[in-house]
Amino acid sequence: MAGGLVALFDDVAVLARAAAASVDDIGAAAGRASVKAAGVVVDDTAVTPQYVHGLAAERELPIIRKIAVGSLRNKLLIILPAILLLSQFLPVLLTPILMVGGAYLCYEGAEKVWHKLRGHADEHAAGEETVPDEKTIVSGAVRTDFILSAEIMVISLNEVVDEGFWSRAIILAVVALGITVLVYGVVGLIVKMDDVGLSLSQRSGKGVAGFGRGLVKGMPKLLTALTVVGTAAMLWVGGHILLVGTDELGFHLLYDVVHHLEEAAHEATGALGGVVGWLVNTLGSALLGLVVGAVVVVVMTLTVHRRRAH
Template sequence: MSGLLALLDDVAGIAKVAAASVDDVIGQAAKAGSKAAGAVIDDAAVTPKYVAGFHPARELPIVWRIAKGSLKNKLIFLLPIGLLLNAFLPGIITPLLMIGGSYLCFEGAEKIIHIFSPHHVDADQPKDLVQDPTHLEEQKVAGAIKTDFILSAEIMTIALSEIPDGSIWMEAATLAVVAVGITVMVYGSVALIVKADDMGLMMAQKGALSIVRGLGHGIVKAMPWLMKLLMVVGTAAMLWVGGSIVIHGLKDLGVKSLYDTIHDLAHGFAQSIGTAEGFLAWFATATMDGILGLALGMILVPVVTKLIEPLWTLVRGKSGAAKDH
């Protein structure tokens, strides 16, 4: 009997340790996720533009495909890579993030170029290819997942930096909770945004009360403007986040002058206003990060489109020809 009681006592002790570990994982994940809130907002702002223009019946399937790609990015690629690099090559994380930030600057600048030169991409493509909805959907989903990879890398890196040093299993569990929680939050909110017009239409047509029908009409009228606003915010977010990653990366590598200048200018501006200094300092910093991100993106657009992309196409063509032989 004493042996059984001892065994039960050991089991209870193990259960307490396991429960404490679960609490630690959840607590650390919540703290780490909150530190990455800025990137999370950017991710949620960027995604809705990828479903703009599609038939309403395809909106949720597209969001679901992007969400699955995002979860795959975080759990299968970024989580193990982040843990391994953090353990064995911590110095390489910053340069890799700067490459990702530069890509965001490039994509944001390219979006702005397309606004003022809408035929920039279409000129070299057959019209039937551009107008094929299946091909367009594949293109949009692939682009969204590729952009998500950069934003997810930033989120996971920020989260990893906030996790206290411990066992690799605790770090992995915490990052997994962050990955799943943030993905559900981001793409759940995106799904609500893109289907809000359908909900408004249903309220306008089937609402029992006039106030409900009026609210439905208001939602339907507001959604096109909201989607356009989100597209603008999404593009601005790419430039802001990309510029911020590059500037912080330079600081971490020892080139602090640009970061210090932006910091001093932002806080000087906030202090000169004398009210809401915290918000104004953040806004000024984000604005300058975005302007520098746009400048970097404008430099990268011709480099990528005139040099890197043709070179990549040539390499892929030679690779395909070699396989045929």
Template sequence: MPSGLIALLDDVATIAKLAAASVDDVGLAATKASAKAAGVVIDDTAVTPRYVVGLAPERELPIIGKIAIGSLRNKLLVLLPAALLLTAFAPFLITPLLMLGGAYLAFEATEKIMEKLLHESHHEEELVDAMADPAELEKLQVKGAIRTDFILSAEIMAIALASLGPMSLWTTAFALFVVSLGITAGVYGVVALIVKLDDIGLHMAERRNAGARAFGNGLVHVVPKLLAALSVIGTAAMLWVGGGIILHGLEELHLLEIVPHTIHHWSEVAGHAVGPIGPIVEWLAYALGSAVAGIVVGGIIVAIVRRFTKHPEDLVVDL
């Protein structure tokens, strides 16, 4: 009896160790996957604040909450099952799908640049039409944000899936679940902070303390510039991430390998030429090369889309 109890305890201890190891594996895998998707996360964080600009301050956080819920729903109810199906039945499709997503990001960024250069703004026209009805404006903004988030979330999940490596189906599912929760909470937590910075500044500007007032007034003046800068950063990130995904896919599929290999080579040369800060310069050079690749691919898609449709966004399917 005692020996049986000891054996049972040994078994329980073994199971506990295996479970702990599994949790550690999931944590490490989720961290690695999140790091690989960092570029798209930056893009997501930079893009989202524009969807609450112009809305009543008291509605900003509720709207961000709606977008976050929609984002989590996208990830857990649509993208996670799709990722697991790909893992189980068609892992060879992961890289091509990643490249399609990268091409879409490049297209979106290039289209934004074209609109700026040609002084077009179809999105703003829609907002003006909806201004008379605050509820309709809010609905339009949330819908647009969730639609954009779906594309970015798909890229995040696909990058995460590709970076996990060989794991059991359940461990993969749990790791992607952790990635979904962590990235959604991180992105929309930062977005909530960004859009409320001006309110924080106004509150501090009313304090009696001179230092607090100065800091608050500084925030009030800086936030509009920050939001404008985030728009530029978001566009740049879309080009960098989209182009990088396409270059990596070309290497994986052994197609036009001279393009990614040339950019890698130029990046290494630039890094070696500057000494101690070489790794930073090499990374920046590769990011720039990726952005150029994104502009080329995005420009081709924009030209095709503009050839066959009046407004490029007409091709976007509502999700």
């Protein structure tokens, strides 16, 4: 009997060690996948604050919370099951679907550029604009987040494609939760820094109060800059999705041109080659995104928007 209990405890210990090893493996794989998606995470963080820019301070965090919930719902209930099933049964469709999302991001970015260029024509309309509809703001943000989230999840999937089906599911769920918390936690901090600055500016210490006043003065400029960065990020990420996607589908010209320019810049700039090469790749992707986005804007203006106007 005692021998049986000892054997049972040994079996339990072996199972526990195996479970712990699996948890470690999943954690490590989730970490690798998250690192690969880091570039898109930065873009997601830059894009989101523009949706609460100009709103009442007390509504900023509630709206960000709604966007975060929508983002997590996108990742866990729509994107995760879809990419798992596609990777299992129809992996060939992942790239075309992602490219459709990339084209939509290009359209979003190009439309923002177009509205900015037409700023003088829209001044009158802007002056009559009422308080933004929160439901519209949230739905627009969640829609844009869907594309970025899909890019994050597909990049992450590519890092764990050799894992079993259920391991992939768990790893990607961990990535989805971790990245959502990270992105919207940082966004929440960014948009509330002016409140932190106001609180610090009322402290008795001159240094602390001065720092607080600096935050209050600087945050509007930071949020405006993030709006620009967010628009550029849409064009960059969308263009990069299309650039890589066309190469994977067998049309190599665009990718090869950008890749050769990147390599030439890398070789010509010595120690700064890595940074300069990345900038060249980013600029090439953004230009492609702007061109594709502009074409979609023209098509939408001549079709969908014209029908709505009538």
